[in-house]
Amino acid sequence: xxEITMTQALNxxxxxxxxxxxxxxxxxxxxxxxxxxxxxxxxxxLTEKYGxxxxxxxxxxxxAIVGAAVGAALAGMRPIAEIMLMNFVAVAMDQIVNHAxxxxxxxxxxxxxxxxxxxxxxxxxxxxxxxxxxLEAWFAHVPGMTIVTASNAADAKGLMRSAIEYDDxxxxxxxxxxxxxxxEDPGKDHRVPIGKAAVAREGSDCTIVTxxxxxxxxxxxxxxxxxxxxxxxxxxLRTIAPYDEEAVLASVRKxxxxxxxxxxxxxxxxxxxxxxxxxxxxxxxxxxxVQRSGGTFSAVPMASALEQEWLPKKEAIAAAVRRTMDxxx
Amino acid sequence: MxxxxxxxxxxRVATMYLAETxxxxxxxxxxxxxxxxxxxxxxxxxxxxxTPALELDDGTVIAESLAIAEYLDERLGPTExxxxxxxxxxxxxxxxxxxxxLVVVPMTIAFxxxxxxxxxxxxxxxxxxxxxxxxxxxxxxxxxxxRHLGERDFLCGDRFSLADILLFAFxxxxxxxxxxxxxxxxxxxxxxxxxxxPSAAASADPTPRSAFARPRHRSPPRMSLSRDTLLDIYRxxxxxxxxxxxxxxxxxSGKLAVVYYTVRGQELVSAAMMAALNKDxxxxxxxxxxxxxxxKGVPLDLLLAEIIGREAGTCKGKGGSxxxxxxxxxxxxxxxxxxxxxxxxxxxxxSSQNRGxxxxxxxxxxxxASNIGxxxxxxxxxxxxxxxVVFFCxxxxxxxxxAFADHTRVDNVAKRADSYGMPGVRVDGNDVEAMYGAARxxxxxxxxxxxxxxxxxxxxxxxxxxxxxxxxxMPADHLAEMKEADPLPRLRKVMLDHQFAEAELDAIVExxxxxxxxxxxxxxxxxxxxxxxxxxxxxAREIAA
Numbered sequence: 001x002x003e004i005t006m007t008q009a010l011n012x013x014x015x016x017x018x019x020x021x022x023x024x025x026x027x028x029x030x031x032x033x034x035x036x037x038x039x040x041x042x043x044x045x046l047t048e049k050y051g052x053x054x055x056x057x058x059x060x061x062x063x064a065i066v067g068a069a070v071g072a073a074l075a076g077m078r079p080i081a082e083i084m085l086m087n088f089v090a091v092a093m094d095q096i097v098n099h100a101x102x103x104x105x106x107x108x109x110x111x112x113x114x115x116x117x118x119x120x121x122x123x124x125x126x127x128x129x130x131x132x133x134x135l136e137a138w139f140a141h142v143p144g145m146t147i148v149t150a151s152n153a154a155d156a157k158g159l160m161r162s163a164i165e166y167d168d169x170x171x172x173x174x175x176x177x178x179x180x181x182x183x184e185d186p187g188k189d190h191r192v193p194i195g196k197a198a199v200a201r202e203g204s205d206c207t208i209v210t211x212x213x214x215x216x217x218x219x220x221x222x223x224x225x226x227x228x229x230x231x232x233x234x235x236x237l238r239t240i241a242p243y244d245e246e247a248v249l250a251s252v253r254k255x256x257x258x259x260x261x262x263x264x265x266x267x268x269x270x271x272x273x274x275x276x277x278x279x280x281x282x283x284x285x286x287x288x289x290v291q292r293s294g295g296t297f298s299a300v301p302m303a304s305a306l307e308q309e310w311l312p313k314k315e316a317i318a319a320a321v322r323r324t325m326d327x328x329x
Numbered sequence: 330m331x332x333x334x335x336x337x338x339x340x341r342v343a344t345m346y347l348a349e350t351x352x353x354x355x356x357x358x359x360x361x362x363x364x365x366x367x368x369x370x371x372x373x374x375x376x377x378x379x380t381p382a383l384e385l386d387d388g389t390v391i392a393e394s395l396a397i398a399e400y401l402d403e404r405l406g407p408t409e410x411x412x413x414x415x416x417x418x419x420x421x422x423x424x425x426x427x428x429x430x431l432v433v434v435p436m437t438i439a440f441x442x443x444x445x446x447x448x449x450x451x452x453x454x455x456x457x458x459x460x461x462x463x464x465x466x467x468x469x470x471x472x473x474x475x476r477h478l479g480e481r482d483f484l485c486g487d488r489f490s491l492a493d494i495l496l497f498a499f500x501x502x503x504x505x506x507x508x509x510x511x512x513x514x515x516x517x518x519x520x521x522x523x524x525x526x527p528s529a530a531a532s533a534d535p536t537p538r539s540a541f542a543r544p545r546h547r548s549p550p551r552m553s554l555s556r557d558t559l560l561d562i563y564r565x566x567x568x569x570x571x572x573x574x575x576x577x578x579x580x581x582s583g584k585l586a587v588v589y590y591t592v593r594g595q596e597l598v599s600a601a602m603m604a605a606l607n608k609d610x611x612x613x614x615x616x617x618x619x620x621x622x623x624x625k626g627v628p629l630d631l632l633l634a635e636i637i638g639r640e641a642g643t644c645k646g647k648g649g650s651x652x653x654x655x656x657x658x659x660x661x662x663x664x665x666x667x668x669x670x671x672x673x674x675x676x677x678x679x680s681s682q683n684r685g686x687x688x689x690x691x692x693x694x695x696x697x698a699s700n701i702g703x704x705x706x707x708x709x710x711x712x713x714x715x716x717x718v719v720f721f722c723x724x725x726x727x728x729x730x731x732a733f734a735d736h737t738r739v740d741n742v743a744k745r746a747d748s749y750g751m752p753g754v755r756v757d758g759n760d761v762e763a764m765y766g767a768a769r770x771x772x773x774x775x776x777x778x779x780x781x782x783x784x785x786x787x788x789x790x791x792x793x794x795x796x797x798x799x800x801x802x803m804p805a806d807h808l809a810e811m812k813e814a815d816p817l818p819r820l821r822k823v824m825l826d827h828q829f830a831e832a833e834l835d836a837i838v839e840x841x842x843x844x845x846x847x848x849x850x851x852x853x854x855x856x857x858x859x860x861x862x863x864x865x866x867x868x869a870r871e872i873a874a
Contacts, residue, residue: 025683053683059713062705064672070691071676074661075611077683079676094703098666099673107654108644109866141866167869240867272504 003182009153010042010174012116015161018050021078024164027065027142028082029214030119032057039084039118040179064290070100073115078164084120086173087130089138098201100149100169101144116163117298120174122213123263123311126174129299134212134264139171140241140273146194147240151215153183155238158192166194173240175213175263197244199251203233206321208258209248209274211237212260212311221317230325240270245277252278256287257324261317266294288327291320330354332397333371335361335380338433341532342394345494348528352405354383367452378452389749395425398491399513410491417488424484424492427477431470433499436508439463444506463493464508471500475513482522489526498532499525552766556827558604562761563824564837565600569620570817571841572629575849576619577635580796585637589650592620594791597816598723598758599624599841602786605768606659611677613662613670614693616651617790622692626658629844634852641855645862667728668701670694671720675707678716678775689775691719696785697728699742706781708749715780719771723758725790730802743785751781758786759816761823789814 004012018024026046029071030039032055037044047055058065062083069081083089089096096117104112123132142188146168150156156174201222204230215236219307222232233251237243252258258278260271275290293312301307332347334340334356347354359380366378374390375382383391383400387783391397412418441458449455456463474496478484484492500510500520503540510516515869554562568788579585592599595617603612603624614621622632628645635642636650643655651665661677664670674692681688698704699722708812711718722742726733741746746753752774756767764786771782773782789811793800822835864872 022683025679056679056714059706061706061710063703064675064710067672067703067707068676068710070681071613071661071673071678072680073676073685074673075677075680077680094666094669095672099662099664099669102869103654103662104642105866106648107866108647109640110644110654110656112869146868155516204586278474 002185004153004157004185005179006156006174006181006183006265007040007042007179008159009157009183011044011046013157013190014043014164015049017078017161017164017283018046021080022180023077023207023311024080024183025056025072025077026080026082027056027058027069028080029058029060029065029084030131031055031082038082040174040176042118042174044081048195052188062088063095063266066092066095066100069115069117070103070113073100073113073169074111078114078116079118080118080164083117083119085127085131086131086135087120087136087208089117089119089171096139096145096169096171096328098328101139101142104168105144112167113169115169116160117169117171118174119171119264120176122176123295123300123307124177126302126307127300128302128305132300134173134262134295136173136240136262137264137268137270138170140270145170145241146170147173147237148194149175149212149240150192150238151200151212151236153181154190155183155192155236156185157186158190159194161189162191162194165191170194173212176264177231183266192238195239195242196245197238197247198236199247200234200236201232203231203255205231206259206324207233207235207248207251207253208259208261208317208321209235209237209253209271210307211240211263212263214263217312217314217317218261221321224314225321226319230321232321243270243274248278249281252282253285257283258286259291259293259320259324261293261312261315261320262295263311264295265297266292267297269294272281287325291323293317293320319326330386331384332356333359333366333380333382333384335366337380337641338498339359339379339394340381341498342491342495343383343529345498345532346398346401346410346491348531349360349399349410349489349526349720350406350408351495352401354401362448362451378733389501392781394448395429395491395495398494402403402491408425409488412485412488412490412493414727417485418699421490421492424490425495428474428492428496428499429441429474430482432467432496432503435463435470436499436503437468438596439508440502440506460741467508468511471510471513471516475516478515478519480515481519483519489523489741493519493523494528497529502520517828536774544684552762552769554762554765556829557726558765559761559824559827560837561602562597562765562830563599563829564841565604565624565819566816566820567598567838568629568841568844569596569600569623571838571845572632575633577796581847587636587638587650589636589796590617590619590794591792592617594598594789594811594816595620595723595725595758597761597788597820598764598786599693601758601761601764602693602719602721602768602784605772606689606691609659610688611659611661611674611681611690611695612665613674613677613690614653615663615667615670615695615698616665617695618653618663620694621654622653622658622660622663625660627653627655628658628848629847630851631655633848637852637853639852640858641852642716647860647862647866667697668694668703669729671707671817672703672710674718674720675711675716678711678781679714680719682714687776689717689719689772691721691772693721693723695728696722696724696726696742697731697736698722699745700728700736703724708746708751708781712749712751715778717775717778718781719775720781722785723788724785725788726807727790727794727803729794732803732807741785743783746783749783749820751783752782752802753785755785755787758788758864759819761815761820788816791815
């Protein structure tokens with residue numbers, strides 16, 4: 001069995017999509033062959049195959065990148081716009097929020113924006129306050145946006161392919177620390193449906209709902225807690241918004257306990273919405289209040305020790321699970 | 330007679346002479362920057378390829394600005410500019426000859442060898458090695474004339490003459506191409522005196538002189554229009570005008586209460602631009618965009634229904650006047666965010682470039698949008714990729730409530746094109762021939778794969794920012810200027826000059842009015858969108874209740 005890294009998975013998914021559909025193009029800073037195929041090499045080798053008209057190395061102009069992708073999408077192409085680091089989406093916010101997300105609605109369905117915005121981020125590499133944030137909650141709040149992220153290479157490949165084929169704008173969040181993760185190669189034309197969560201680990205006592213890199217933390221914590229006799233189920237949302245509420249509720253209905261975990265700042269994060277929906281829907285069946293675990297309410301610091309302190313640590317995740325187990329009315 | 334004109338100091342001598350005398354001579358603009366004066370048809374008339382040139386009715390061609398002015402003075406004058414007595418004429422000729430020898434000749438040689446070298450090097454003999462010494466020779470000449478002027482008002486004493494016109498054209502030119510007048514008090518006083526004459530402003534080039542140093546910067550071509558094109562533009566213009574009037578009357582009467590950004594005053598710019606496009610070309614416009622949408626062909630019934638929020642509207646009443654979309658007419662996005670349409674226009678154009686579908690995209694926006702980041706990002710990217718896009722800035726002199734001069738230090742949007750590497754054209758948008766000429770040229774350029782153009786169409790927003798808004802902040806002279814420039818009477822006059830009958834033009838408007846009446850009825854008959862629409866069109870799939 002051959003293995004692929006997440007970088008290879010993303011590269012293959014884009015490659016396969018470009019081979020299958022002339023309308024798929026990639027725009028972004030440094031993505032071309034002359035620039036080395038992207039800062040994280042996700043587009044390596046694609047210019048050689050598809051040419052500079054389809055792999056467009058752009059100026060450092062986030063509004064122009066996303067705007068051009070919106071326009072091309074309106075004309076029926078399937079552009080992938082790369083925003084090198086997630087904090088830079090702030091520069092392109094008008095194009096994403098006021099245009100990509102809303103044009104289908106404001107045009108009464110006459111137009112749509114089949115666009116993928118690829119972006120990467122991650123806490124733990126010492127990039128500091130403007131290169132590390134997980135900002136999915138900003139977009140989850142916007143009707144019309146779809147946000148996905150993968151916790152393993154196989155899902156990355158399948159989600160990327162599905163995102164490119166999706167008829168509405170998708171933000172695809174990559175995590176710098178996950179590029180090297182290896183999975184068994186799921187093969188050609190693999191797809192992971194948008195809007196479908198996966199059960200990353202089955203369990204019966206408590207559900208951890210999470211996505212992206214923190215799925216790995218959740219699995220590790222679940223393994224530790226198993227030794228203590230606590231059976232944890234881990235739901236990997238894969239699509240952050242609109243998320244697979246059915247899968248979340250089914251799991252929590254089974255376990256009666258839930259922890260929502262994300263790398264992003266906990267306050268006003270997506271965890272608040274998910275915890276709230278679980279509580280609204282399953283209040284009578286819950287054995288404990290839903291717990292949340294997430295990043296600290298501060299900018300991401302640079303110093304390594306402080307940066308690790310900033311993250312939702314495994315001890316804190318385990319403690320959140322234990323709180324649900326120990327809860328007494 | 331026909332005067333072949335262009336930018337440049339020599340042509341200015343002829344135009345300034347005409348502005349002084351009021352003699353009306355038909356003119357044709359020759360685009361010297363583009364080399365039109367080096368093409369065989371022009372060289373057949375004037376083998377030296379110079380402008381200006383005066384073609385007489387019998388085919389005789391008179392070249393050289395002084396000869397033209399003297400000829401006109403003898404034919405149509407005499408005037409004081411040359412002089413009515415032999416002594417006065419001799420004085421004029423003496424001074425003109427001195428100006429020519431002392432300033433014009435060395436300044437021109439210096440210019441062609443230095444600042445103008447990129448334009449002239451393949452056209453005429455240039456002497457870059459002599460540029461510096463010719464510049465200092467021209468300066469010596471200016472010093473001599475400064476001494477001659479002394480306390481005199483003009484070169485020939487108290488009489489303003491053709492010699493002053495010649496010197497003025499070149500002193501102004503020199504100031505713009507690295508040969509300033511320097512510290513010469515008499516000459517400076519004289520220059521200021523001449524600059525206040527209406528003929529000075531009337532003869533100034535439509536584009537800054539930097540055009541010579543940057544050959545991509547273009548002057549607008551005027552185009553004589555066929556009757557079909559004129560009629561087409563007239564129809565589009567009147568459709569916009571009558572629809573806008575209907576909107577205002579619905580709002581004034583209280584039958585309707587919606588926010589509406591009137592397009593009064595901007596009818597013609599849009600009509601002429603859209604007349605240069607094909608049905609399947611794309612446009613992107615802004616909240617003040619009803620003129621663009623109508624001119625591009627959005628059906629009036631769907632448009633009105635959308636503006637008033639009805640189910641039958643283009644967007645089922647969910648967009649409104651700020652978000653009109655009608656892909657069947659090529660109207661792909663109407664944005665309520667200033668400047669945001671430009672990057673999107675690039676994307677539409679990029680799709681055409683990749684597919685080779687031959688479509689052109691026009692991004693419509695106002696002068697206010699020229700200061701937002703998206704404008705700069707989009708202009709740079711379009712030029713970089715040579716996208717088939719036309720940036721169509723409708724400079725109506727106001728960004729919301731702020732006058733152009735209060736939001737921008739430079740006096741001109743078009744010249745920004747230079748810094749992105751694309752042609753920029755400023756045009757009187759209410760001059761149908763100039764506007765259509767600029768539009769056609771930009772569209773053809775884009776379609777031919779030669780990349781984007783920035784058109785700055787000068788026009789007026791003849792009312793407040795939105796309908797009903799106060800616009801007492803507009804100064805009286807601006808209001809007067811605006812009234813003078815009103816495109817509707819101006820276009821009507823052009824139509825009549827082209828032998829269209831009053832009755833024919835009236836019949837067109839009547840037909841438009843009937844269409845608007847029908848649109849009004851069907852729009853108001855349509856129900857508002859139902860609550861289900863809140864779950865539709867957010868995603869491809871309807872959201873469950």
